[in-house]
Amino acid sequence: MSVTQKDFENAMNQVKLLKKDPGNEVKLKLYALYKQATEGPCNIPKPGAFDFVNKAKWDAWNGLGSLPKETARQNYVDLVSSLSGPSSESSSQVKPGADSKQEGYENLLVTSEDRITKILLNRPTKKNAITTQMYHEIMLALKAASQDDSVLTVLTGSGDYYCSGNDLTNFTDIPPGGVEEKAKNSSFLLRDFVNCFIDFPKPLVAVVNGPAVGISVTILGLFDIVYASDRATFHTPFSHLGQSPEGCSSYTFPKIMGSSKAAEMLIFGKKLTAGEACAQGLVTQVFPDSTFQKEVWTRLKAYSKLPPNAMRISKEIIRKNEKEKLHAVNAEECNVLLSRWQSDECMNAVVNFLSRKAKL
Numbered sequence: 001m002s003v004t005q006k007d008f009e010n011a012m013n014q015v016k017l018l019k020k021d022p023g024n025e026v027k028l029k030l031y032a033l034y035k036q037a038t039e040g041p042c043n044i045p046k047p048g049a050f051d052f053v054n055k056a057k058w059d060a061w062n063g064l065g066s067l068p069k070e071t072a073r074q075n076y077v078d079l080v081s082s083l084s085g086p087s088s089e090s091s092s093q094v095k096p097g098a099d100s101k102q103e104g105y106e107n108l109l110v111t112s113e114d115r116i117t118k119i120l121l122n123r124p125t126k127k128n129a130i131t132t133q134m135y136h137e138i139m140l141a142l143k144a145a146s147q148d149d150s151v152l153t154v155l156t157g158s159g160d161y162y163c164s165g166n167d168l169t170n171f172t173d174i175p176p177g178g179v180e181e182k183a184k185n186s187s188f189l190l191r192d193f194v195n196c197f198i199d200f201p202k203p204l205v206a207v208v209n210g211p212a213v214g215i216s217v218t219i220l221g222l223f224d225i226v227y228a229s230d231r232a233t234f235h236t237p238f239s240h241l242g243q244s245p246e247g248c249s250s251y252t253f254p255k256i257m258g259s260s261k262a263a264e265m266l267i268f269g270k271k272l273t274a275g276e277a278c279a280q281g282l283v284t285q286v287f288p289d290s291t292f293q294k295e296v297w298t299r300l301k302a303y304s305k306l307p308p309n310a311m312r313i314s315k316e317i318i319r320k321n322e323k324e325k326l327h328a329v330n331a332e333e334c335n336v337l338l339s340r341w342q343s344d345e346c347m348n349a350v351v352n353f354l355s356r357k358a359k360l
Protein backbone atom coordinates (compact mmCIF):
# COMPACT_ATOMS: atom_id res chain seq x y z
CA MET A 1 0.00 0.00 0.00
CA SER A 2 1.41 3.42 -0.92
CA VAL A 3 2.09 6.03 1.76
CA THR A 4 -0.04 9.15 2.17
CA GLN A 5 1.11 12.76 2.56
CA LYS A 6 0.22 12.38 6.24
CA ASP A 7 2.55 9.35 6.62
CA PHE A 8 5.27 11.39 4.96
CA GLU A 9 4.75 14.35 7.31
CA ASN A 10 4.71 12.01 10.33
CA ALA A 11 8.00 10.55 9.17
CA MET A 12 9.50 14.05 8.84
CA ASN A 13 8.48 14.75 12.44
CA GLN A 14 9.87 11.41 13.61
CA VAL A 15 13.28 12.33 12.16
CA LYS A 16 13.42 15.35 14.47
CA LEU A 17 12.72 13.08 17.46
CA LEU A 18 15.41 10.49 16.75
CA LYS A 19 17.32 9.80 19.97
CA LYS A 20 20.49 8.68 18.22
CA ASP A 21 22.31 10.57 15.47
CA PRO A 22 21.85 8.27 12.47
CA GLY A 23 25.20 9.30 10.97
CA ASN A 24 26.09 11.25 7.86
CA GLU A 25 25.38 8.53 5.31
CA VAL A 26 21.82 8.10 6.53
CA LYS A 27 21.27 11.85 6.85
CA LEU A 28 22.38 12.27 3.24
CA LYS A 29 20.00 9.53 2.19
CA LEU A 30 17.13 11.17 4.06
CA TYR A 31 17.99 14.52 2.49
CA ALA A 32 18.06 13.02 -1.00
CA LEU A 33 14.77 11.13 -0.58
CA TYR A 34 13.09 14.22 0.89
CA LYS A 35 14.21 16.39 -2.04
CA GLN A 36 13.20 13.74 -4.56
CA ALA A 37 9.81 13.26 -2.89
CA THR A 38 9.07 16.98 -2.77
CA GLU A 39 10.84 18.40 -5.86
CA GLY A 40 11.50 15.41 -8.12
CA PRO A 41 14.86 14.75 -9.81
CA CYS A 42 17.86 16.90 -8.86
CA ASN A 43 17.48 20.31 -10.48
CA ILE A 44 20.39 22.34 -9.12
CA PRO A 45 23.91 22.79 -10.54
CA LYS A 46 26.65 20.46 -9.30
CA PRO A 47 28.77 22.16 -6.57
CA GLY A 48 32.56 22.31 -6.97
CA ALA A 49 34.61 19.24 -5.96
CA PHE A 50 35.98 20.96 -2.86
CA ASP A 51 32.61 22.13 -1.59
CA PHE A 52 32.47 18.74 0.13
CA VAL A 53 29.22 19.09 2.08
CA ASN A 54 27.07 20.48 -0.74
CA LYS A 55 28.73 18.15 -3.22
CA ALA A 56 27.84 15.17 -0.99
CA LYS A 57 24.21 16.38 -0.79
CA TRP A 58 24.05 16.95 -4.51
CA ASP A 59 25.56 13.50 -5.20
CA ALA A 60 23.02 11.84 -2.93
CA TRP A 61 20.05 13.60 -4.56
CA ASN A 62 21.36 13.29 -8.09
CA GLY A 63 22.09 9.61 -7.42
CA LEU A 64 18.34 8.95 -7.18
CA GLY A 65 18.04 9.71 -10.90
CA SER A 66 14.45 9.69 -12.07
CA LEU A 67 13.06 7.80 -9.09
CA PRO A 68 9.33 8.69 -8.98
CA LYS A 69 8.25 11.09 -6.22
CA GLU A 70 5.85 8.48 -4.83
CA THR A 71 8.62 5.87 -4.51
CA ALA A 72 10.95 8.39 -2.88
CA ARG A 73 8.21 9.22 -0.37
CA GLN A 74 7.71 5.53 0.36
CA ASN A 75 11.48 4.96 0.75
CA TYR A 76 11.75 7.97 3.04
CA VAL A 77 8.97 6.64 5.29
CA ASP A 78 10.51 3.14 5.30
CA LEU A 79 13.95 4.50 6.14
CA VAL A 80 12.63 6.62 9.01
CA SER A 81 10.64 3.73 10.39
CA SER A 82 13.77 1.53 10.30
CA LEU A 83 15.58 4.20 12.34
CA SER A 84 12.98 4.80 15.01
CA GLY A 85 12.02 2.36 17.70
CA PRO A 86 13.08 -1.25 18.13
CA SER A 87 12.96 -3.39 15.04
CA SER A 88 11.05 -6.66 15.19
CA GLU A 89 13.26 -8.16 12.46
CA SER A 90 15.97 -10.57 13.49
CA SER A 91 19.34 -9.81 11.93
CA SER A 92 19.06 -12.77 9.58
CA GLN A 93 15.93 -11.24 8.03
CA VAL A 94 17.49 -7.90 7.18
CA LYS A 95 17.75 -7.52 3.43
CA PRO A 96 20.58 -5.77 1.60
CA GLY A 97 19.57 -2.71 -0.35
CA ALA A 98 20.71 0.61 -1.71
CA ASP A 99 23.06 1.40 1.17
CA SER A 100 20.43 0.42 3.77
CA LYS A 101 21.21 0.40 7.48
CA GLN A 102 21.12 -2.29 10.16
CA GLU A 103 20.98 -1.34 13.79
CA GLY A 104 24.52 -0.99 15.12
CA TYR A 105 26.04 -0.80 11.64
CA GLU A 106 25.92 2.01 9.14
CA ASN A 107 27.11 0.17 6.04
CA LEU A 108 27.27 -3.49 6.95
CA LEU A 109 24.60 -6.15 7.11
CA VAL A 110 25.60 -8.91 9.48
CA THR A 111 23.49 -12.05 9.49
CA SER A 112 23.81 -15.50 11.01
CA GLU A 113 22.23 -18.53 9.44
CA ASP A 114 23.17 -22.21 9.12
CA ARG A 115 26.07 -21.64 11.55
CA ILE A 116 27.59 -19.11 9.13
CA THR A 117 28.04 -15.44 10.02
CA LYS A 118 27.90 -13.31 6.89
CA ILE A 119 29.37 -9.80 6.93
CA LEU A 120 28.02 -7.97 3.92
CA LEU A 121 29.65 -4.70 2.81
CA ASN A 122 26.49 -2.79 2.05
CA ARG A 123 27.36 0.44 0.32
CA PRO A 124 26.69 -0.54 -3.27
CA THR A 125 26.27 2.99 -4.63
CA LYS A 126 29.91 3.65 -3.68
CA LYS A 127 31.09 0.22 -4.83
CA ASN A 128 31.41 -0.74 -1.14
CA ALA A 129 34.36 1.63 -0.62
CA ILE A 130 35.42 1.37 3.04
CA THR A 131 34.86 4.51 5.10
CA THR A 132 36.62 5.14 8.41
CA GLN A 133 33.44 4.13 10.19
CA MET A 134 33.25 0.90 8.17
CA TYR A 135 36.75 -0.11 9.27
CA HIS A 136 35.51 0.13 12.85
CA GLU A 137 32.30 -1.69 12.04
CA ILE A 138 34.12 -4.55 10.29
CA MET A 139 36.40 -4.93 13.32
CA LEU A 140 33.34 -4.98 15.57
CA ALA A 141 31.59 -7.55 13.38
CA LEU A 142 34.67 -9.78 13.29
CA LYS A 143 34.99 -9.60 17.06
CA ALA A 144 31.33 -10.55 17.46
CA ALA A 145 31.69 -13.38 14.90
CA SER A 146 34.71 -14.75 16.73
CA GLN A 147 32.56 -15.10 19.85
CA ASP A 148 29.16 -16.10 18.46
CA ASP A 149 28.11 -19.71 17.89
CA SER A 150 28.72 -19.70 14.15
CA VAL A 151 31.48 -21.91 12.78
CA LEU A 152 32.38 -20.04 9.56
CA THR A 153 32.60 -16.34 8.82
CA VAL A 154 32.09 -14.90 5.37
CA LEU A 155 32.93 -11.45 4.01
CA THR A 156 31.17 -10.40 0.81
CA GLY A 157 29.83 -7.36 -1.02
CA SER A 158 26.43 -6.01 -2.01
CA GLY A 159 25.72 -4.98 -5.62
CA ASP A 160 28.07 -5.30 -8.57
CA TYR A 161 31.35 -4.76 -6.69
CA TYR A 162 32.98 -6.76 -3.92
CA CYS A 163 34.77 -3.63 -2.72
CA SER A 164 36.57 -0.65 -4.26
CA GLY A 165 39.05 -0.44 -1.37
CA ASN A 166 39.71 2.44 0.92
CA ASP A 167 37.18 5.26 0.50
CA LEU A 168 39.36 8.00 -0.92
CA THR A 169 37.21 10.68 0.70
CA ASN A 170 38.59 9.40 4.04
CA PHE A 171 41.59 11.57 3.16
CA THR A 172 39.50 14.76 3.16
CA ASP A 173 38.50 14.57 6.80
CA ILE A 174 41.58 16.38 8.16
CA PRO A 175 41.76 16.78 11.98
CA PRO A 176 43.06 19.94 13.72
CA GLY A 177 46.58 18.42 13.81
CA GLY A 178 46.64 18.46 10.03
CA VAL A 179 47.81 15.89 7.49
CA GLU A 180 50.40 14.41 9.85
CA GLU A 181 47.78 13.63 12.51
CA LYS A 182 45.47 12.24 9.83
CA ALA A 183 48.22 9.94 8.58
CA LYS A 184 49.00 8.77 12.12
CA ASN A 185 45.35 8.03 12.86
CA SER A 186 44.98 6.14 9.58
CA SER A 187 48.12 4.15 10.26
CA PHE A 188 46.82 3.06 13.70
CA LEU A 189 43.42 2.26 12.24
CA LEU A 190 44.93 0.18 9.46
CA ARG A 191 47.19 -1.71 11.89
CA ASP A 192 44.23 -2.59 14.16
CA PHE A 193 42.05 -3.51 11.19
CA VAL A 194 44.56 -5.90 9.65
CA ASN A 195 45.39 -7.39 13.06
CA CYS A 196 41.75 -8.47 13.37
CA PHE A 197 42.15 -10.58 10.23
CA ILE A 198 45.52 -11.99 11.31
CA ASP A 199 44.06 -13.07 14.66
CA PHE A 200 40.62 -14.22 13.53
CA PRO A 201 40.20 -17.69 15.08
CA LYS A 202 37.53 -19.36 12.90
CA PRO A 203 37.68 -20.27 9.20
CA LEU A 204 37.31 -17.03 7.24
CA VAL A 205 35.91 -17.07 3.72
CA ALA A 206 35.85 -14.27 1.12
CA VAL A 207 32.95 -14.53 -1.32
CA VAL A 208 34.22 -12.16 -4.02
CA ASN A 209 31.07 -11.31 -5.94
CA GLY A 210 32.65 -8.72 -8.27
CA PRO A 211 35.69 -6.48 -8.77
CA ALA A 212 37.96 -6.01 -5.77
CA VAL A 213 40.40 -3.13 -5.30
CA GLY A 214 43.13 -2.11 -2.86
CA ILE A 215 42.84 -3.27 0.70
CA SER A 216 39.98 -5.64 -0.11
CA VAL A 217 42.46 -7.56 -2.30
CA THR A 218 45.52 -7.40 -0.08
CA ILE A 219 43.81 -8.88 2.97
CA LEU A 220 42.72 -11.90 0.91
CA GLY A 221 46.08 -13.47 1.79
CA LEU A 222 44.80 -13.64 5.38
CA PHE A 223 41.60 -15.53 4.48
CA ASP A 224 41.35 -19.32 4.57
CA ILE A 225 39.27 -19.63 1.40
CA VAL A 226 38.60 -17.17 -1.43
CA TYR A 227 35.74 -17.97 -3.81
CA ALA A 228 35.33 -15.64 -6.78
CA SER A 229 32.74 -14.98 -9.44
CA ASP A 230 34.18 -15.02 -12.96
CA ARG A 231 33.19 -11.31 -13.03
CA ALA A 232 35.63 -10.52 -10.24
CA THR A 233 38.93 -8.76 -10.85
CA PHE A 234 41.78 -8.13 -8.43
CA HIS A 235 43.51 -4.77 -8.55
CA THR A 236 46.12 -3.21 -6.25
CA PRO A 237 47.02 0.12 -7.91
CA PHE A 238 49.26 1.35 -5.09
CA SER A 239 51.91 3.03 -7.24
CA HIS A 240 49.18 4.85 -9.20
CA LEU A 241 47.94 6.20 -5.88
CA GLY A 242 51.38 7.09 -4.54
CA GLN A 243 50.91 4.43 -1.87
CA SER A 244 52.48 1.11 -0.91
CA PRO A 245 51.15 -2.38 -0.11
CA GLU A 246 49.23 -3.18 3.07
CA GLY A 247 47.17 -6.02 4.49
CA CYS A 248 50.43 -8.05 4.85
CA SER A 249 50.45 -8.44 1.06
CA SER A 250 54.14 -7.48 0.88
CA TYR A 251 54.71 -10.83 2.61
CA THR A 252 51.71 -13.00 1.69
CA PHE A 253 51.60 -12.25 -2.06
CA PRO A 254 55.21 -13.23 -2.86
CA LYS A 255 54.65 -16.32 -0.74
CA ILE A 256 51.42 -17.22 -2.52
CA MET A 257 52.33 -16.40 -6.13
CA GLY A 258 56.09 -15.92 -6.25
CA SER A 259 57.94 -12.62 -6.15
CA SER A 260 57.70 -11.60 -9.80
CA LYS A 261 53.92 -12.13 -10.07
CA ALA A 262 53.50 -10.32 -6.75
CA ALA A 263 55.65 -7.45 -8.00
CA GLU A 264 53.55 -7.12 -11.14
CA MET A 265 50.47 -6.67 -8.96
CA LEU A 266 51.87 -4.67 -6.06
CA ILE A 267 54.39 -2.45 -7.85
CA PHE A 268 52.93 -2.13 -11.32
CA GLY A 269 49.25 -2.43 -10.43
CA LYS A 270 48.48 -5.26 -12.87
CA LYS A 271 44.79 -6.11 -12.59
CA LEU A 272 44.15 -9.88 -12.49
CA THR A 273 41.08 -11.65 -13.80
CA ALA A 274 39.49 -14.18 -11.47
CA GLY A 275 41.00 -16.98 -13.57
CA GLU A 276 44.50 -15.48 -13.29
CA ALA A 277 44.12 -14.91 -9.55
CA CYS A 278 43.08 -18.56 -9.18
CA ALA A 279 46.01 -19.78 -11.28
CA GLN A 280 48.32 -17.75 -9.02
CA GLY A 281 46.87 -19.20 -5.83
CA LEU A 282 45.18 -16.07 -4.47
CA VAL A 283 41.73 -17.46 -5.26
CA THR A 284 40.61 -20.94 -4.24
CA GLN A 285 38.00 -21.46 -6.96
CA VAL A 286 36.18 -19.45 -9.64
CA PHE A 287 32.48 -19.95 -10.39
CA PRO A 288 30.34 -18.68 -13.27
CA ASP A 289 28.61 -15.51 -12.15
CA SER A 290 25.18 -16.90 -13.06
CA THR A 291 25.47 -19.71 -10.50
CA PHE A 292 28.00 -18.12 -8.15
CA GLN A 293 25.78 -17.48 -5.12
CA LYS A 294 23.99 -20.82 -5.34
CA GLU A 295 27.13 -22.92 -5.75
CA VAL A 296 29.15 -21.08 -3.12
CA TRP A 297 26.47 -21.08 -0.44
CA THR A 298 25.66 -24.75 -1.03
CA ARG A 299 29.33 -25.52 -0.54
CA LEU A 300 29.64 -23.35 2.57
CA LYS A 301 26.52 -24.80 4.16
CA ALA A 302 28.01 -28.28 3.75
CA TYR A 303 31.31 -27.13 5.30
CA SER A 304 29.48 -25.50 8.20
CA LYS A 305 28.24 -28.93 9.30
CA LEU A 306 31.78 -30.13 9.98
CA PRO A 307 32.87 -30.31 13.64
CA PRO A 308 33.66 -26.71 14.64
CA ASN A 309 36.43 -27.42 17.12
CA ALA A 310 38.33 -29.53 14.61
CA MET A 311 38.09 -26.72 12.03
CA ARG A 312 39.24 -24.08 14.49
CA ILE A 313 42.15 -26.17 15.73
CA SER A 314 43.21 -27.00 12.17
CA LYS A 315 43.20 -23.31 11.30
CA GLU A 316 45.23 -22.53 14.37
CA ILE A 317 47.89 -25.09 13.55
CA ILE A 318 48.09 -23.94 9.91
CA ARG A 319 48.49 -20.26 10.87
CA LYS A 320 50.27 -20.42 14.23
CA ASN A 321 53.86 -20.21 13.02
CA GLU A 322 53.12 -17.22 10.80
CA LYS A 323 51.26 -15.01 13.24
CA GLU A 324 54.21 -13.24 14.78
CA LYS A 325 55.70 -12.59 11.35
CA LEU A 326 52.38 -11.25 10.04
CA HIS A 327 52.06 -8.81 12.95
CA ALA A 328 55.57 -7.55 12.29
CA VAL A 329 54.87 -7.16 8.56
CA ASN A 330 51.62 -5.33 9.31
CA ALA A 331 53.38 -2.90 11.65
CA GLU A 332 56.06 -2.20 9.07
CA GLU A 333 53.60 -1.67 6.20
CA CYS A 334 51.60 0.78 8.34
CA ASN A 335 54.75 2.64 9.22
CA VAL A 336 55.73 3.01 5.57
CA LEU A 337 52.22 4.20 4.70
CA LEU A 338 52.43 6.81 7.42
CA SER A 339 54.92 8.71 5.28
CA ARG A 340 53.40 7.70 1.92
CA TRP A 341 50.08 9.29 2.90
CA GLN A 342 51.87 12.59 3.50
CA SER A 343 53.65 12.49 0.14
CA ASP A 344 52.80 14.72 -2.83
CA GLU A 345 52.39 11.62 -4.98
CA CYS A 346 49.61 10.33 -2.77
CA MET A 347 47.91 13.67 -2.21
CA ASN A 348 47.88 14.42 -5.95
CA ALA A 349 46.34 11.01 -6.70
CA VAL A 350 43.56 11.58 -4.16
CA VAL A 351 42.85 15.10 -5.42
CA ASN A 352 42.73 13.79 -8.99
CA PHE A 353 40.21 11.14 -8.04
CA LEU A 354 38.07 13.56 -6.03
CA SER A 355 38.08 16.11 -8.82
CA ARG A 356 37.13 13.29 -11.18
CA LYS A 357 40.28 13.63 -13.22
CA ALA A 358 41.32 10.06 -12.53
CA LYS A 359 39.79 6.66 -12.05
CA LEU A 360 41.56 3.35 -12.03
Ligand SMILES: CCCC/C=C/CC(=O)SCCNC(=O)CCNC(=O)[C@H](O)C(C)(C)COP(=O)(O)OP(=O)(O)OC[C@H]1O[C@@H](n2cnc3c(N)ncnc32)[C@H](O)[C@@H]1OP(=O)(O)O
Pocket: 059, 063, 125, 126, 127, 129, 130, 164, 165, 166, 167, 168, 169, 186, 187, 189, 190, 213, 214, 215, 216, 237, 241, 243, 246, 353, 358, 359, 360
Ligand atom coordinates in the same frame (compact mmCIF):
# COMPACT_ATOMS: atom_id res chain seq x y z
C1 LIG B 1 42.80 3.75 6.87
C2 LIG B 1 43.18 2.57 6.07
C3 LIG B 1 43.64 2.87 4.69
C4 LIG B 1 43.92 1.65 3.92
C5 LIG B 1 44.37 1.92 2.54
C6 LIG B 1 44.02 1.15 1.52
C7 LIG B 1 44.50 1.41 0.13
C8 LIG B 1 43.46 1.14 -0.90
O1 LIG B 1 42.44 0.52 -0.71
S1 LIG B 1 43.88 1.78 -2.41
C9 LIG B 1 42.43 1.61 -3.39
C10 LIG B 1 41.56 2.81 -3.32
N1 LIG B 1 40.48 2.69 -4.29
C11 LIG B 1 40.49 3.28 -5.46
O2 LIG B 1 41.42 3.96 -5.86
C12 LIG B 1 39.26 3.10 -6.30
C13 LIG B 1 38.71 4.43 -6.74
N2 LIG B 1 37.52 4.21 -7.54
C14 LIG B 1 37.55 4.08 -8.89
O3 LIG B 1 38.57 4.14 -9.52
C15 LIG B 1 36.24 3.82 -9.56
O4 LIG B 1 35.22 4.35 -8.77
C16 LIG B 1 35.97 2.30 -9.80
C17 LIG B 1 36.95 1.79 -10.87
C18 LIG B 1 36.14 1.49 -8.51
C19 LIG B 1 34.53 2.09 -10.30
O5 LIG B 1 34.33 2.89 -11.46
P1 LIG B 1 32.84 2.98 -12.08
O6 LIG B 1 32.95 3.90 -13.24
O7 LIG B 1 32.32 1.62 -12.32
O8 LIG B 1 31.96 3.60 -10.91
P2 LIG B 1 32.04 5.05 -10.28
O9 LIG B 1 31.00 5.92 -10.91
O10 LIG B 1 33.43 5.57 -10.32
O11 LIG B 1 31.70 4.74 -8.77
C20 LIG B 1 30.38 4.90 -8.21
C21 LIG B 1 30.50 5.83 -7.03
O12 LIG B 1 31.33 5.23 -6.06
C22 LIG B 1 32.38 6.13 -5.71
N3 LIG B 1 33.57 5.37 -5.36
C23 LIG B 1 33.99 4.22 -5.90
N4 LIG B 1 35.11 3.83 -5.34
C24 LIG B 1 35.44 4.73 -4.40
C25 LIG B 1 36.50 4.87 -3.48
N5 LIG B 1 37.45 3.95 -3.36
N6 LIG B 1 36.49 5.93 -2.67
C26 LIG B 1 35.53 6.86 -2.73
N7 LIG B 1 34.47 6.80 -3.61
C27 LIG B 1 34.45 5.74 -4.41
C28 LIG B 1 32.58 6.97 -6.96
O13 LIG B 1 33.22 8.16 -6.63
C29 LIG B 1 31.16 7.16 -7.40
O14 LIG B 1 30.60 8.13 -6.57
P3 LIG B 1 29.60 9.23 -7.18
O15 LIG B 1 28.43 8.48 -7.68
O16 LIG B 1 29.32 10.12 -6.02
O17 LIG B 1 30.37 9.92 -8.27
